């Protein structure tokens with residue numbers, strides 16, 4: 001028989017470092033398809049606002065690519081200063097209902113059909129056939145060199161994390177690797 005006390009626990013607050021969630025219900029990332037011209041739309045804001053109003057503790061915005069070439073689809077959002085006002089609107093709406101917001105910072109690796117790719121081939125840990133992107137002419141990935149991983153990738157992640165931190169706090173911060 002299921003123990004009711006563990007079920008009831010789902011409604012109790014949870015402390016995640018200095019963030020207190022009002023319960024244990026978290027909405028995971030699920031690609032909303034509500035980005036236009038690479039920017040968050042009012043539809044995306046409303047979507048997450050309604051989830052927050054429903055009582056969830058934390059909602060997750062899907063897919064903030066850390067680089068334009070890290071998008072699975074060319075319609076995905078990638079992190080840059082222009083996305084901050086739209087995301088700020090979203091967090092304000094979510095916070096107004098007592099919930100918290102998070103974002104999935106992502107790089108798709110080889111798994112892409114992004115026709116706006118700036119490089120010749122998608123960067124991935126290894127060279128691999130990209131069945132998903134075949135019809136878009138993105139046949140295989142380019143294996144990352146260890147040294148490029150340690151310098152340019154860390155710099156890119158730090159830059160995008162700064163964009164996300166600016167969104168969260170409203171002030172410019174600096175992360176270094």
Ligand SMILES: Cc1cc2nc3c(=O)[nH]c(=O)nc-3n(C[C@H](O)[C@H](O)[C@H](O)COP(=O)(O)O)c2cc1C
Pocket residue numbers: 028029030031062063104
């Ligand atoms: C339509 C759809 C879109 C999804 N998009 C994402 C996504 O963008 N990022 C991600 O990490 N997971 C994504 N997922 C996976 C979900 O976040 C979740 O982990 C998965 O559905 C398992 O949870 P469930 O058993 O409650 O469905 C998606 C799932 C679905 C059904």
